[in-house]
Amino acid sequence: MCGIVGYVGHRTAYDILIKGLHRLEYRGYDSAGVALINDSSELTVYKTKGKVADLERFTENKDISGSIGIAHTRWATHGEPNDTNAHPHYSQSGNIALIHNGIIENYAVLKDALIHNGYTFRSSTDTEVLVQLIEYVKTQNGCSLLEAVQIALKKVIGAYAIAIIEKGNPDRIIAARKSSPLVVGIGDGEFFLASDATPIVEYSNQVVYINDGEIAVIDRNKPLQVVDFDNVSAEINVKTLDMSISQLEKGGYPHFMLKEINEQGNTLFDCIRGRVSIDGKNVTLSGVLDNREKFLNARRIIIVACGTSWHAGLIGKQMIEDMCRIPVEVEYASEFRYRCPVVSEQDIVIAISQSGETADTLAAVELARSCGAFIFGICNVIGSSISRATHSGAYIHVGPEIGVASTKAFTGQVTVLAMLALTVGKLKGTIDDEYFHTVVRDLQHIPELIKQVLKLDEQINDLSKIFTYAHNFLYLGRGYNYPVALEGALKLKEISYIHAEGYPAAEMKHGPIALIDSDMPVVVIATADKVYEKTVSNLQEIKARRGKVIVLVSKGDTVAKGLADYCIEVPPVAECLAPILNSVPLQLLAYHIAINKGKDVDQPRNLAKSVTVE
Numbered sequence: 304m305c306g307i308v309g310y311v312g313h314r315t316a317y318d319i320l321i322k323g324l325h326r327l328e329y330r331g332y333d334s335a336g337v338a339l340i341n342d343s344s345e346l347t348v349y350k351t352k353g354k355v356a357d358l359e360r361f362t363e364n365k366d367i368s369g370s371i372g373i374a375h376t377r378w379a380t381h382g383e384p385n386d387t388n389a390h391p392h393y394s395q396s397g398n399i400a401l402i403h404n405g406i407i408e409n410y411a412v413l414k415d416a417l418i419h420n421g422y423t424f425r426s427s428t429d430t431e432v433l434v435q436l437i438e439y440v441k442t443q444n445g446c447s448l449l450e451a452v453q454i455a456l457k458k459v460i461g462a463y464a465i466a467i468i469e470k471g472n473p474d475r476i477i478a479a480r481k482s483s484p485l486v487v488g489i490g491d492g493e494f495f496l497a498s499d500a501t502p503i504v505e506y507s508n509q510v511v512y513i514n515d516g517e518i519a520v521i522d523r524n525k526p527l528q529v530v531d532f533d534n535v536s537a538e539i540n541v542k543t544l545d546m547s548i549s550q551l552e553k554g555g556y557p558h559f560m561l562k563e564i565n566e567q568g569n570t571l572f573d574c575i576r577g578r579v580s581i582d583g584k585n586v587t588l589s590g591v592l593d594n595r596e597k598f599l600n601a602r603r604i605i606i607v608a609c610g611t612s613w614h615a616g617l618i619g620k621q622m623i624e625d626m627c628r629i630p631v632e633v634e635y636a637s638e639f640r641y642r643c644p645v646v647s648e649q650d651i652v653i654a655i656s657q658s659g660e661t662a663d664t665l666a667a668v669e670l671a672r673s674c675g676a677f678i679f680g681i682c683n684v685i686g687s688s689i690s691r692a693t694h695s696g697a698y699i700h701v702g703p704e705i706g707v708a709s710t711k712a713f714t715g716q717v718t719v720l721a722m723l724a725l726t727v728g729k730l731k732g733t734i735d736d737e738y739f740h741t742v743v744r745d746l747q748h749i750p751e752l753i754k755q756v757l758k759l760d761e762q763i764n765d766l767s768k769i770f771t772y773a774h775n776f777l778y779l780g781r782g783y784n785y786p787v788a789l790e791g792a793l794k795l796k797e798i799s800y801i802h803a804e805g806y807p808a809a810e811m812k813h814g815p816i817a818l819i820d821s822d823m824p825v826v827v828i829a830t831a832d833k834v835y836e837k838t839v840s841n842l843q844e845i846k847a848r849r850g851k852v853i854v855l856v857s858k859g860d861t862v863a864k865g866l867a868d869y870c871i872e873v874p875p876v877a878e879c880l881a882p883i884l885n886s887v888p889l890q891l892l893a894y895h896i897a898i899n900k901g902k903d904v905d906q907p908r909n910l911a912k913s914v915t916v917e
């Protein structure tokens with residue numbers, strides 16, 4: 304997520320802006336910049352790829368005077384992380400500077416129209432299109448900046464929080480919001496603006512949260528004004544902040560992991576946005592469509608990944624084989640890279656990595672590429688090493704994942720894999736229309752369904768107290784739920800340090816069932832699917848040996864539920880999408896057990912967020 308900071312008042316803006324950017328560093332970013340109207344009334348922009356500290360070095364010995372400015376940390380969505388793509392962006396005349404958090408979905412259409420009207424572009428960002436559009440509207444209509452913003456935003460499709468300053472108007476910041484957060488802080492003769500309250504709270508605890516479709520007119524000489532796109536005044540609700548900075552960084556949650564678990568309804572909406580048509584008839588992953596011949600002629604797909612990403616790969620295997628009838632092999636990247644694998648130009652290698660920096664996965668990609676395979680990346684961090692080493696790919700767009708235990712990235716990876724299978728299946732004609740529309744319909748509902756599952760938090764918290772002192776756990780599942788069992792076990796062991804194993808449910812009778820007794824908690828994922836009856840049989844085998852079972856079932860289930868010692872019900876959904884929903888209760892179970900044990904869930908012992916070494 305990008306970070307926005309603004310200031311207008313009686314102090315030196317630069318100091319407050321830079322400090323505010325530091326406060327927002329936790330959000331993750333790849334470049335930073337600041338725009339100031341200095342004491343000579345010049346509008347200047349300073350911006351660099353890299354960290355806020357790099358920006359500070361860049362502005363040494365430069366004119367950073369002035370008491371009004373806006374600043375930005377960029378989490379790249381369109382355009383690589385570099386100096387040119389960093390924000391703020393100038394308009395063509397250089398008289399307007401704009402910063403933006405979000406995604407302009409129709410930027411390409413708007414850009415073409417502006418180019419047709421003589422506009423040129425320095426960057427490859429959607430944001431620069433917005434500032435040029437605002438200037439174009441202002442020039443064409445001879446109107447004020449506020450009016451131009453109101454007209455321009457009516458033409459924009461997407462999500463945004465923006466802030467704008469204009470040369471010749473050193474008293475006013477204009478800010479607007481749709482889907483991306485924006486907060487105004489009210490001081491004594493000064494105003495603050497930010498993506499969240501963390502850069503504001505040390506100066507003022509009086510804040511106004513801007514709502515969707517609202518524009519804030521922040522003028523140092525006037526009371527705050529908030530209007531909509533038709534210039535109708537909006538009610539201004541001033542709230543008093545009562546959270547610490549640390550709490551604010553976590554959105555009020557006690558840990559980043561819990562915040563990220565609870566973000567999944569929104570992050571999957573962002574992941575799907577612009578890729579599933581509103582009418583549900585089309586799924587488009589541009590990285591696939593731009594390379595359709597590769598996918599149509601692929602002899603085999605090899606998925607390389609590590610850890611949680613490898614679990615997502617196992618789900619992707621079943622999706623792709625079910626919908627595209629292309630054979631898929633899933634490889635631990637660390638094994639693949641040293642095994643001298645047989646790979647050819649007819650193979651597609653899909654590399655899955657949240658960080659895009661995992662050393663084993665990067666090495667596997669480089670090996671496969673040297674063998675002539677077509678490399679497709681599924682990453683979260685834009686411009687990361689793995690994403691740059693691929694021929695094409697699809698970002699999961701879930702925002703920075705701070706907690707070491709992966710949660711929202713996992714569900715984002717599985718969602719992108721589902722969209723890839725749907726896109727390729729449609730291209731190959733190996734997926735029937737009814738099934739396609741059923742899966743796409745459920746995919747569109749996933750963000751809402753996840754929010755329903757998140758309401759189980761209290762039940763799962765209560766359940767966690769029963770098992771806090773278990774020494775071992777078994778997680779069982781079949782088919783699409785087998786990788787969910789693996790992922791649930793990994794979540795538990797990496798943050799609570801309880802030994803946990805995931806197993807295909809049918810494998811129990813080939814050894815592990817010897818472990819079953821009344822001290823062995825067993826999580827069985829038995830949601831409605833084509834192997835449900837078989838899973839119920841495994842459940843009965845465990846009960847016959849006095850195992851304690853926590854069963855995950857689809858709402859309305861009676862059979863597996865009747866066998867459960869503890870039952871968690873999730874909404875029914877297309878079988879191939881069940882892993883997205885079913886993993887969430889297991890994330891919560893692991894989180895609460897670890898908290899009960901007093902563990903550091905955000906930074907568990909011995910673990911790193913990105914394993915950049917072998």
Ligand code: AGP
Binds near residue numbers: 610707708
């Ligand atoms: C997941 O909870 C772990 N933190 C770990 O297994 C992780 O998935 C693995 O290291 C791969 O990381 P990547 O997705 O960034 O490549």
